[in-house]
Amino acid sequence: MPLWTLRGLAQGIATADWPHGAADAHGQQGTLGMPRIAAERCADACHRCADVCPTQAIRLDTRGHLESLDYGRCVACQLCVETCPAGTLQPGGEWAFGVREREDLEWTLAPGPLPAEERLAAHIEQSFRGSLHVRHVDAGSCNGCESELQALNNPFYNLHRLGIFFTASPRAADLLLVTGTVTAAMREPLLAAWEAMPAPKRVLACGTCAVSGGACGGTYASGRGLDGVLPVDVWLPGCPPNPAAIIEALLLLLERKPQRVKGGRLHDG
Amino acid sequence: MSASVRAANLDAQALPTRLEQLLGAGGRMQMAYAWHPQPGRTEVRYLAAPGPRQPFELWSCRADGGELPSLALRAPLLGWYEREMQDLYGLAFRGHPEPYPLVVERSAEGTLRAPLVLPEVSDPQVQLLGFGPVRADVLESAQFLFFYLGEAIVHYLPRLFLKHRGMEAKFEGASPMHGCVLAERVSGVGSVAHALAYCQAVEDAAGCTVPPRAKRLRVLLAELERLYNHLHYFGQLADSTTLKVGQAEGRLLEERIKQLAGRLTGQRFMRNLLCPGGLRRDVAVPVDLADTLQRLRREVESYLAQLERTTSYLDRLLATGVLRKDVAFDQGATGPVERASGLDRDLRRDHPYAAYDELHVPVALAEEGDAYARARVRAAELRAGFDLLELLLPRLEHGPVYAPCAPEPLGFGLGWAESPRGSLYYAVHLDAQGMLARVKIKSPSFSNWRAFPFTVHQTNMMDYAINEASFGLTIAGCDR
Structure with missing residues (x-):
């Protein structure tokens, strides 16, 4: 046992200097979005x-x-x-395509005027000033999203350092993070987990399946994502969204990062 | 259809005799599925493996009357396939030992749900613990039911198929290219294996030949997929035995391979690259890839050696979750799980595909069938994976990566791959327009979930999490 501790220490720090330090140290070089x-x-x-x-x-x-x-x-x-x-x-x-309004994921040739800046930083800080506790529910994914969510706790991303934790009980959760198309059989357990959470509570639709059903939605059993099922606070498409994209979306929810995509277009800075 | 598959039409009453012949000669059933060759007609197809390196046999049997004899008493692994056909195709199997719904059933209100049939328990001391479908940590959804007495598990029942998405139905009517995008999304951590088995099925139907560079690149991707999956597995196993640093190191090594995969292919799961006929685009293999893999290999070797020196870890694996060889055979265990129980099978060697016929694929075996044996087999496969890549990289000569591949209308093809979790089959039927009419997916986790409970009954709660981690199961692949 002590050998493992020494071994871990000897390997030094593996955690990315991101999102606070180097802007490109997110580990997603070469991936297509x-x-x-x-x-x-x-x-x-x-x-x-x-x-x-x-x-x-x-x-x-x-x-x-x-x-x-x-x-x-x-x-x-x-x-x-x-x-x-x-x-x-x-x-x-x-790949960081998290948005608060579902419409912001729709690119159209002739966009309407951009809506006014939606929320003030003070809004979220009242309820989630400290750490954020996340209850994940797999509502019928391919396990790609789970693989990337599990990666958040590996030493490279080390989600804990951002004050964000996965929690076992919905009673202790602030955020319901949902993956998958919401299959017929998972609809009830998903709603039960939501009901069990104390207010104030938020929902993150993680992955294109949870946003719209994606490639797997619309069969006799698979459902079409969270639209009309739960009130979603942040929509994050991606198949699957990579761990850095999930971190960006969590920070967007906490208003620690600005929303970059509006009307299906990038609006940086 | 290729020469590696022999097709036969059988009458329903000839099925039991044919099965006896197969079993008598040491063969084993692989899967069974139903489809509609024409509206109003139903046919059941059985895939059998007569013996090592012999061509597969594909038996077609008309089931227009809606009933066939059950083969599950003689070949128990067929039990789940027959129940699936019962749920999804309305077929009945005469004499089935467990004729209950498996995949879906309709509730009184008309909604679909995952079936649950509890055994009758007469001893009032036996308690029932239900766990899931929403479980602690970030995990896939499934419900596990333990009938227990104190610390002892009397009987264990996994309730799966809560994630049933009807993926096979999603393929119907889609183009062969679109089907590949779907195949990659059946089981995320098996994206390459699924795309590969699917593409090979379509290529079988089209009779096209994939260029050598594409075949070798497919092996590169498939072996990288095996590496990150097996490293994830060791991270899980270290976690279940409370080795926190061991868990972190396994997960970090997995992350490194995923990032490498992302740089190489544009996607961390190596999706969006394979297509029927080869690859959609060439892969620029960096000159330092061999060095990168060499460095990773040294770290992986050191990690595995440290695990194998850790007595607290070994103590928890030894004699945990024993899967006997005969049970593994009868219940259809596959991949590292069956190899750890002494069954010497690997599709890469026995029925070579892609460029595996050019390479020597060593097949790691163990006899004990416990969690330690399963871990040893996976450790050997990790090392062998690096060996295979070392052999492969110098052979990646330049050349085309795509050959036109248009399957014949009304054609049929069978494809397979040895995924990190075991044997994966795709059977693909095309319609009159050359679109997909029926796609059957036999995933390795469907096979191993069937075998897993036999290692849990009559054991204890303390070992359960370790035993489950040692199987390395996915639920998405099983539920589809």
Whole structure:
């Protein structure tokens, strides 16, 4: 036993200098995220992207031009990017797509005016000033999201250092973090976990399945995610969202990070 | 269909005799599923493995009357397949020893739910402990029921299929390319194995030949998947034996492989790369990949050696959760679990696919069938995984990575892969338009969950978590 302790100490610090230090020390170099859009390049009557999209995330207008892309349905499978002959849809490295309003995941060609800044920092701090305790519920995932959530407690991400903890009992939880499509059989246990949580309580829809059903939703058993099931505070698409994306979404919920995506577009700084 | 599968049409009454012949010759059933060749017609297909390195046998049997003889008394592993067909295809199996719903049932209110059939308990001293489906920590959903007396578990019943998503139905009507995106999302930590088995099934139906570079890159991805899964496994096992530093080290090594996979393929689970015909795009293999793997290997070796020196860890694994060889065989255990019980099977060696025929795949075995044997087999597979990659990297010559692959309308193909958890099969039927008509997925966890309870009955609560970790099960793959 003491040997293990020495061994651990000898290996030094493995934890990433992120999100507080180096901006690119998140460990996700080289991974592809949601497709980027250069709408002006779109050719008439091409249809290829919409035809190939496995989750019907892409809508075209009557000319066959890209009209809207719902990142809440996107599983980042890259098929549209690979098939687009015009370069309208391009490979993107952006994976931190957490938003507070579901509509903010929808890119449209002619966006409406951006809504006013939604919440003040003081709002969340009243109820979650200290640490955040998270109850995770798998409501029918592929286990990809669980694999990345489990990674949050490995020494590289070391979620504890941010004051965020997973907890066993919903009675002790502030946040319900839901993965999966919400299958017929998991709907009741999910709602029971929500009911068991004391107010104030929040919900994070983690992964495209929980946001919209994703690639696996809409069968006789699988459901279509959390829409209409629970009041969601943060929507995080991704298939699965990587551990850094999950951390970004948790910090967004706590208003310790600003929301970067609005109206399906990046708004940095 | 390829020469490695022999097809036969059988009458219902010929099934029991054919099964006896198979078992008599040392063969074993692999899976069974139903499908509708035409509206109103139902056919059941049985996949059998007659013996090492002999071609698979695929038996087709008409089931238009809705009833077939159950084979579960002679081949117990078929029990779950028959119950699944009963739930999803309305078939009846005459003489089934456990004719209860398994995957889904409809409640009185008409909603779907996961079935639960409790055994009758006559001893009033026996208590029932239900655990889940929402369990402590970040875990997949399943409910475990323990009938116990003090510390002793009298009987154990896992209630699975709460996560049943109807994934096989999701494939129906989809294009072969779209099907690959779905296959990658059946079991996240088996994304490569699922995509590989699926693609090989479609390629079998199309009769196309995948270019050599694509085959070798597929092995690279599949072995990286095995590495991160087995490292995760050791992290779990260290956690269940309360070695906190051992847990952290296992998880960190897993993370390093996932980050490597992300840099190499653009996705940490190596999704969005395989497609029927090869790969969607080439993989730029960095020149220092061999060095990177060499460094990781040294760390993994040191980690495994430290675990094997830790007596408190070994004490908790030895003689825990013993799966006897005959039970492993009868109940259909697969992968490292069956190999740790002395069954010498590995699809990579016995029915080579991708580029495994070019490589020597050593098959690690143990006889004891306990948690320690399962850990030793996985440790040997980790080391062998690095060996395989060392052999493979110099062979990655440049060349195309894709060949056109258009399966014939109304075609059929079978594909398989030895996933980190064991044998994985995809059977793919195409419709008249060349779209997917029926896709059957036989995942390794479906097999191992069937065998697992036999190692829990008549044991004790203290060993349960260690035993479960030593099986390395997923629930998504089982429930689909």
